[in-house]
Amino acid sequence: MSRLTRGKRKRVSPALKSGRPGKKMKPIPELPQELFRDEILSRLPIESVSRFKSVCKSWLSLFSDPHFVKQHNDRLNPKENDLLVIRKYGHIAIISRYQEQFLLRNDDDWNLIGSAKGLVSLCCRNVVSLWNPAIHQSKEFHLPPLVYGCLCRAGLGYDPLSKDYKVGICYRSLDKLRLCYAVYSSSSASWIHYQFDDRDVEIVISDFENKSLTPTTMVRDSPYWTTSSTTISSSNEEKAILCLDAFKFDATSNRFKLLPRYSSEFSKDKKFKVVCMRDLLSFMAYERCPVCKLEVYSLDEDKGCKGGVWSKMYSFGPFLRFRRFDCLQQGFKYGDEIVINEYGDLTRFNHKLGTFERIPGVMAPDTGDCFTYTPSLVSLPGMTSIYLENQTPLPGHHPTIRPLRLVNSLRDHLPLEKTTQVFN
Structure with a gap:
């Protein structure tokens, strides 16, 4: 064999390859693009x-398309994607029923101010962040200059109508004489300012000023703030009258709404925890005793003509070790599973089985705000990929495997947003 022909292979026609002389090979059938996109991807x-997303430009465009994002969200398994985002001591964590998925160091003391449709919102001093932990993107913007230092909520x-994520804030005017609020629209990237015209709402919000600015809980992607008071019953000294006030930020109407007050007589030793259960504003009432029940009351805003009706939903128990419920947290959205912070460990209580199961993760003696969280592919205009050296890898993971999150360095370099005054 000569040098010119050495190493060269003789070409074989497709007809001979197939074993059928005179016939060409049939092309491999391809899946229709609609089937591949809608049923597989x-x-x-x-x-x-x-x-x-990095496979090709067409996939990057497809995965960013709002129609595909909605379709993908609709096909997620609700039980598997039923998560919590919780503020721990020095960390912000996202946890499932069985594990702590990842931690974000909270060295700069970011406040957790909500979780809606796949986004988590954090606030630190005069900067607000809209963060999507699932796709590792965030968008940061400033509070209006006249709000900084006067922020209450x-x-x-x-x-859901405009598909817009909004941040609502309450603040005192610079002269401290008026209570105002402002709404940030992520679609227009601007603030609009309003004045309260409802005295009842102003009284309730004024009572909140010495408490946390973060919401008590979130229901149907709306933040709720609550305050409660108890007074000894005049008819029975062993009883107390509980009064629970609540108001919410409605992103559709751009308004803060006062909700019907709950008032009832309870044992004066009962404790209360406001949470979201079954997509309703709820509170759990319990007391310390050897054997007792945990009662759940909820506000159905779709009933009645005055903004909703409070009623008892169900009871858990009786329990023999009821002291474990002293540190109740927000439960998971599906399944009515309550989360408890027990001596630094997070434990979920399954009331159907009557069992307590520890959620593996970093122990935190102090846990704060906690909201339900569902991952999503949503990406807002202005969001960018975020990488930071403050990533805390999970045990057994190399720190370079997962992208790093939250750009603290943007805090002092963000442009001021457009501001519009609308007083009504």
């Missing part, structure tokens, strides 16, 4: 979709 886990809401 839309069912991929979020981690896979985030990774496959801040919460994240979602408007």
